[in-house]
Amino acid sequence: MSKLGDDATTATRTLRTMWQIRRFEEAVDDLFARGLMHGTMHLSIGQEASATGTCFALRDDDAITSTHRGHGHCIAKGADLERMMAELLAKETGYCRGRGGSMHIADVATGNLGANGIVAGGIPIAAGAGLAYQLQGLDRVVVSFFGDGAANEGAFHEAVNLAAIWKLPVIFLCENNKYGMSFSTEKSFAIENIADRAVGYGIPGVTVDGNDVEAVNEVVAAAVERARNGEGPTLVESVTYRWKGHSKSDKNLYRTKEEISEWRDRDPIIRFERSVVERGVLDQAAIDAVRAQATEDIRTAVRAANAAPDARPDDLLEAVFAPATA
Amino acid sequence: MSKLGDDATTATRTLRTMWQIRRFEEAVDDLFARGLMHGTMHLSIGQEASATGTCFALRDDDAITSTHRGHGHCIAKGADLERMMAELLAKETGYCRGRGGSMHIADVATGNLGANGIVAGGIPIAAGAGLAYQLQGLDRVVVSFFGDGAANEGAFHEAVNLAAIWKLPVIFLCENNKYGMSFSTEKSFAIENIADRAVGYGIPGVTVDGNDVEAVNEVVAAAVERARNGEGPTLVESVTYRWKGHSKSDKNLYRTKEEISEWRDRDPIIRFERSVVERGVLDQAAIDAVRAQATEDIRTAVRAANAAPDARPDDLLEAVFAPATA
Amino acid sequence: MTATPTAPAGTTDQGRVITYSEAVREALAEAMSADERVFVLGEDIGVYGGAFGVTGDLYHRFGAERVRDTPISELGIVGAAVGAALAGMRPVVEIQFSDFTCQAMDQIVNQAAKIHFMLGGAAEVPMVLRAPLGSGTGAAAQHSQSLEAWFAHVPGLKVVMPATAEDAKGLLLSAIDDPNPVIVLEHKLLYRTSGPVPEGAGRVPLGKTAVRRRGRDVTIVATGVMVQRSLEAAERLAADGIDVSVIDPRTLSPLDDAPILEDVSRTGRALLVQEAPGHVGFTAEIASRIVESPAIYRLLAPIRRLSGLDVPIPYAPQLETAAVPQVDGIVDAARSLMKDS
Amino acid sequence: MTATPTAPAGTTDQGRVITYSEAVREALAEAMSADERVFVLGEDIGVYGGAFGVTGDLYHRFGAERVRDTPISELGIVGAAVGAALAGMRPVVEIQFSDFTCQAMDQIVNQAAKIHFMLGGAAEVPMVLRAPLGSGTGAAAQHSQSLEAWFAHVPGLKVVMPATAEDAKGLLLSAIDDPNPVIVLEHKLLYRTSGPVPEGAGRVPLGKTAVRRRGRDVTIVATGVMVQRSLEAAERLAADGIDVSVIDPRTLSPLDDAPILEDVSRTGRALLVQEAPGHVGFTAEIASRIVESPAIYRLLAPIRRLSGLDVPIPYAPQLETAAVPQVDGIVDAARSLMKDS
């Protein structure tokens, strides 16, 4: 299997996606800071390789379930940047018409079954989508993203077991960024690797460097192949780090500046750039162009989203139930 | 450490307890069949060694949490047979004054924190009691009984993890009787031994022959020692079998007659009897006497319970809240 | 679609009489036969046939894939149904006792009920939860609750409580058709009761209140097993010369309140009967609808709620009976309403 | 014990003014200082100080054992509190958002609330759950619910909704003293509001309704953040010559309804305000209590409930505001009540 950085086209696409995620979230951070955005936000800056490497191992018709920290997953799965930004800006043109916000972006049509405000809420849903594909005789797979903290919810346990006993085509993708809000994995687990939990369900568990987009991609691709072949689920632990606070109100009291700066030095985007330059796949000029392009992609999205009409409160009651069609 | 069958006194006590459990449940079965008992029932006939071996590894001031299939746990922990029977017969003198019935017998004073109608409901409660003892600086331990089926509830997962990270003095005692109602462990788990789930929490896991009362006792005693020493919880899987249906409405469609009769041949009581006779600790006359005594114990309990006044419906509303005392 | 059935269960002049359980099973079988997307899942619903025998032989008729036994993992199962529904299936989950919805509340309330709205209409969650509720079996506090008020309070969830065999079938079929999550709360004591379910009886629409009996003096509104008890009370009251209506909302959310308001406006007296504890229960909503409407001006007596005591359901039979309304209590309440006015 | 506080938040003539958050924190600190058995546990309540900053510096004052950070395991945490309470402790759990009680419903409802009754009185479960509820922060449908009606419907559970800083402290202290499980639902928007909390202010008894303002024309009954909004509406209505009472039940279960019935009997008009969706909400119980009592004969107009829309809470600020009652809406509803009569 070839790696994401082996050819210029794929490397460009990979890099552009990672920069789009980074720039999207920088824009969000900025809009919040300037009081132009409402609600709450959870940024995945520093974790771009995990989202990108994973989604790039999927087909378009495969599905994901995502989390409160889900912008990266959405973008990597192919979401429209303008509709995403419009949602965050509470616009009628947003993915959820302004009803959901950052924590509920979904695009069921393109296989994004939804971010989730509930920690671990998406994990059983992913198992269920996998069950649907199995029953439908399709060879689609589902990736369920969730955090280290989510692995201590009952929902994780029940869903992984269902997938294991029914050999569902699901990849449980645990993004271990060392903290569930303020609580470190050293405190919340008595084991080294969350992937070891796989033993209890009789499925493979793999720990991968989540800041290495190519490594993530390879590990997930293998798990996807297993799942597509009817061999059942895999638990993948992608070890990474979030640079920013948990959400806007975080004072980072639970971790050191040194730790943050160590991880900033392991920037997954720069790392991939270095690697493809070293391997001669892209040159610096190409890389600069990709970054500029991503920056421009986001600017365009913000501009268009800003110009869109605000979400309308007039039909709230009618929007609760889906209308009968048949 | 000496085994339960090494001396005559302990062997007698062990045997009497197992026979009391057997006779108690036979009496219950009979009362139900004759329409003299109300509600539902879950018999643990065939599992007496698991309850007895475990509780005999505990001090009086240690605690247990039990299950819907809890008569054996209660008796082995020292419950009063008459008050138990009175509860099942819906009498005012029952442990719960007729409010709880079979699934809610508790004796908080003697460390039985309660049976539970909710599968896995007692597991987090056990962790909490362990936490209380730890905070109180006591060296008490808690055993949480639960079934194989319960190990697939989120409550199991969350509670075991809490105990693991806080090194709580808890023994998670999974009575694997091969079925959660009609669903076999082959179908509900993709692993051989439920004890392997311990790996995911970083605690020891042990599988033991649950029909060998001495083996259960030894394994639990070791786990209790660990817990008392502040070394944290253990997951013990006690492999056993229930001879009777899940509850009164069970037609046993999910298992074969052969399987049942194979396991009947492994009767844990007879096995212990044979072993102590072989070792010369008790002779057949002594064994017959113990059995007769247990039979008599239950007859007395049934007679006394039957004669007790029915539970009174007059103060239901006042019984909902505990009155303020301080 | 059939017309709103208004006959009390037990009459036989409408043809075939089957049990409530059989009616549920028939609906499941018809739905599975008609639509490949429909499948049922839950604990012990396969070879065991369901804790209350409701799925019965469906496992043998439709196979282990579509009549799917699950581990004891209510949260996981309901979540799996949400996911399967999002991915194009029409799952029907059996929760063995409705008390165990407590384990699955996140997926029911935070996920299933909200997804359509939260995603701005971009997705649907066509799933059904069937869950037996109620007391009367001696199963005590953790197996006997009536939690319909909770579910009715959740926007985005439809709530159904069939009181007759015909409704058990017809409302379930409609629930399976519905593009929204629907919880069907079946009363355990009704499973073995029988009622007319004409061959080929089909859908009973959601959101349509049924008038089970029309009287002059008192409007009784009742749900679940209380419908039958109210009809029995009505017979006894009739012998006394008190002529009551018995109205069964059937769908608790969204609620069709017009037939209730109309009837109360006519009788001037309302007796609201439920098995669940009274405090913040479903009938409080009925009382409120009445007194927010012009019907308030027609009241001849204060409204009377007759509910379960505000206690957990006790085990002992005499306590259990005392904890929830019985026919005698309904008769007495109706009589005292007549005296109050 | 202090007397029932009846002053609206914000007046300063009673001495010290602190925020609602500070009041909660003060109660926790006092309880922990006075009683070794009291400890608090929850997600991010330690060095982080709580998602809403409520526990603040308690971690530094009482240490990691007694101000205990937990994994994200609501069911496990609440269950651990039940077990710790049974074993002699007095745990106070913070559920980060009250929406996540969905994860823990089994332990709250099937265990904590029922154990005392189910065991025939042989055990007590003295535990407190604190859980922030309500909308207004843009956190959308899974982080903004008001679920008090559910809890009030559970026999064996006491339910408290403090609306002022003084109550936030005093009711929490009483909840910690209580030998029963108590859920304290704190409104997020109130955390930063301030009110008089006299030095040494102590317990406010559970089960005592507070009359926040006494008026001639309309009785407004409101809970949580709606108390403050109703008091603001009252000021505006007063300018119009409409003189309203504002009554705050504070404890939703068990409910002290006498002051409400008395006031409605006097004014003849009832406006019941809650943030939660109306359908089968808490104020339906208030309406029912009124119309089951002789107060019904004193009504000059139909009762009016003003509730959140029956929708999940939306994200967009203009939608979120539209989804729940605001001061304007309360003023309009009171005015129209006056017109109706």
Ligand SMILES: Cc1ncc(C[n+]2csc(CCOP(=O)(O)OP(=O)(O)O)c2C)c(N)n1
């Ligand atoms: C059931 C539930 N509990 C708690 C929360 C509050 N919460 C939101 S995110 C979060 C931390 C999640 O940690 P993790 O799963 O590691 O994901 P990360 O934020 O690190 O990406 C918490 C506690 C929630 N949203 N849902």
Ligand SMILES: Cc1ncc(C[n+]2csc(CCOP(=O)(O)OP(=O)(O)O)c2C)c(N)n1
């Ligand atoms: C949460 C919950 N789900 C389902 C049930 C119904 N139920 C009671 S016992 C039981 C089987 C339990 O199996 P296991 O844990 O193996 O215990 P066993 O009965 O074999 O002793 C089931 C499904 C329940 N009581 N609680």
Ligand SMILES: [Mg+2]
């Ligand atoms: Mg994390």
Ligand SMILES: [Mg+2]
């Ligand atoms: Mg079992």
